[in-house]
Amino acid sequence: MSVPALRRAIRRRRPRLVCIDCFDTLLLRGADHEEDRIRRLGAAAETALAAKGLEIPRGAFAATRIAASHAVYRSAARTGIEGRHAQMLTLQCLALGIDPVWATLLEKVEIEQESRDLRPNRPLADLLRECRRQGVPVVAVSDMYLSGDAIGRLLEAAGVADCVDRVYASSDHGTSKRQGDLFRLVLAAEGVPAGECLHAGDCRVADFEIPRSRGVAAVRIPRRLVGAIRALRRLSRRFQGVPAHA
CATH class of the missing domain: 1.10.150 (DNA polymerase; domain 1)
Known part of the structure; x- marks a missing residue:
């Protein structure tokens, strides 16, 4: 699915809260290892x-x-x-x-x-700004060792800090999207039922399967080409005797 698919989901579901993943979704990395x-x-x-x-x-x-x-x-x-x-x-x-x-x-x-290293996902940023103009709050939810404050600075540097109302980072709260509890925490903090929230991100598990299992509608925005290049580079390094994961 893509940003247009997310736009359609927002129009169809009319959520009271939009959650967005940060890295490789709103903030894009290259295909570097x-x-x-x-x-x-x-x-x-x-x-x-x-x-x-x-x-x-x-x-x-x-x-x-x-x-x-x-x-x-x-x-x-x-x-x-x-x-x-x-x-x-x-x-x-x-x-x-x-x-x-x-x-x-x-x-x-x-x-x-x-x-x-990071660049903004401009089409997505425009959609999130549109949500906020229409009165729908947008929060960034990230499984990341960086603090929410640090992520906020990265959003500011990329020119997309105005796309979100708040940042929820796993490192600040001791739990994660992948565990599922970070979604529970966000919903409680924002005062929104799971059924009235829509989440989007690139990761099949943390951004799609887990939120859906918690009753949160989800749209996956994968970066297929970047993912394929990264996989090939990991494979190449493995054959060369270089650790695949840093």
């Missing part, structure tokens, strides 16, 4: 730290970021509590042998890098 994105981030972070008089070995940022991410995700899988960016950055600082106070700088560098 996650490892390539982390390498770019690493180069920017190493430059920023060097400017403050902190020299770290080339490539150390990327390696420690991958390790910290895996540690946080393993903890989340064990406890059921979503991981947070601050946890990753603190672990990374410790692994790099620098004071965790530098996590603030690393967060700033990452938001700036994300702002460069």
Whole structure:
């Protein structure tokens, strides 16, 4: 389905609340492998730290970021509590042998890098603005280690902050779309029954199957070409002996 399909669903269902996924839906990434994105981030972070008089070995940022991410995700899988960016950055600082106070700088560098990598889904943004003009609130709902405040800054940088009323991030609330409880939390906070909410996003499970299982109407907006390219790159890296997931 597509943005026109979402428009038709909104007209047909007349929801009291529209929920929208952020990454790869309202904010679009390229088809780069996650490892390539982390390498770019690493180069920017190493430059920023060097400017403050902190020299770290080339490539150390990327390696420690991958390790910290895996540690946080393993903890989340064990406890059921979503991981947070601050946890990753603190672990990374410790692994790099620098004071965790530098996590603030690393967060700033990452938001700036994300702002460069992301672009807005303009047709979708226009539709969401139209919803808001007609009095239908729109909230962004994201399974992401970044905080809602950080996601808001990315929306602002992309020129689409005016498309949403609020941002709900899994990292802020300790639960996720994929678990289903983030939808329950959003509905309670917004005071809207499940049957009067419409959600849209790119992920088959988190943005389509799970909300429907909770009584929320859902429209999937997949990025098939980008998904195919990413799958081919993962396969290529696997054959080359490079880890498929960063």
